[in-house]
Amino acid sequence: MTDQIPTDKDAQEALGIANALIKARNELGMTQAQLAEVSGISRSAIKGYETGRNMPGSRELKALCKALKLSPNVLLFGTETPFSDPNLEGAESEGFRLFLTDPEDAKRARARLAGLVLLLTNDEMASLLNLINALAIARHGAEVVEKHIAGADLIASMFGKSQVHPTEMNAEIEALLGESKKRN
Template identity: 35%
Template sequence: MDAKKTGELIAARRRELGLSQEELAARLHVTDKAVSKWETGRGMPGIESLEPLAEALGLSVSEILGGRRLTAEELPKAAGGQIVETMQERLRLLRGVLAALIVIAALAGMYFGYHYFGSAPEADLEALAKKAEEYLGARDSGAAVGIAETERRGDYLAALCTDDQGNWCMCVYDRDSVFPDRWRAGGGKPSLTAGKLGSWNFGNPREAVIILCGGDLPEEAAFYTFQNSGITYTCPIENRRVLDVFLLPDNTDISSDWMELLDENGAPLDWPLEGAAEAVP
């Protein structure tokens, strides 16, 4: 299509019909500036204006697009070519839209798949154990890892894990941002010494998160204590295991100092602990 030839044909035919640019524009519901741009080749009529323009000028759409008058013999052929060209253009547009939709669908699938398959529901302990192994690292022994206990507070879920060889670990999961009923592994302790108490602590803008954990604790251990911000916390021990999640609001102190194991009378036990609390910035 030649915009200059099309413009010359529009201008010539308008003058033949004795129409001004303003009168032609009024018939087409466009501005006279638009008609002026067409006639000077500085613009082409939009698709929505082609048929009304052709009707107003007594021309065919093929003639306007071709920029010249056609004979009676040329008109059918030109019209057929115009139909084919229009169909091809629409097909190219459709293919482009379909390609874009396929890309969008693929990206959406990858995004949602990453969130769904990278997380596990709280009730599926086997899936949670697998996510813990993937995040913390598979055990060299090849022993099957299972979850002995879970504890959830707010947007955090902790799992105390063990295997059939007496190895212990602890994994922390965050609530998934897309599937809020599923959990993503995001921290923890790859190895816990059996019989010792340890901790995994971190903070966020809202609160300090303190997680106490341990397995195969001494039978005489009935309680444990730790300090944070000058406050001493005393908590019970059940089944020789500890898994407690503390959310301390408006607190920037993520320490858990002076951990002790106590007997049923509250007396400290002479028993080695995991050591200083492991804090995550």
């Protein structure tokens, strides 16, 4: 097996990650040694990433993001929303754009999302759930998210099954969310 020769694009990507790592580490007031200790990655590897000489693998990216309290998007793309254009593939239909802009269609958007989720494999659903959970925690905090999850689990158990179609739960969820908002 031969080593691939790095391209200018590879070098630019490595330097982009290097700059994001240095910036995030400095914002937290961490040294390379402290980052190494917190992330479990060797100091020499971190030095290689920060010089652009080496690129972190997926495990290292995950550890670095966790240690630096940084999303992978910021580390890899330099921004939290690298694909924010609503006209991207998969979001081109008028229906998806409508859900992104019209709050009255929120119920229909949730039902459509639930319908699409039914087409996913268990692994895909788990990945989507993890993503949604992370987004919700980032916006509302873990305590609020845990309450909502507990409420949804309670409603699912009241129906006597682990998977309840969202349209069956809509009124119960809205009532629960309304009570939660009143308490907060």
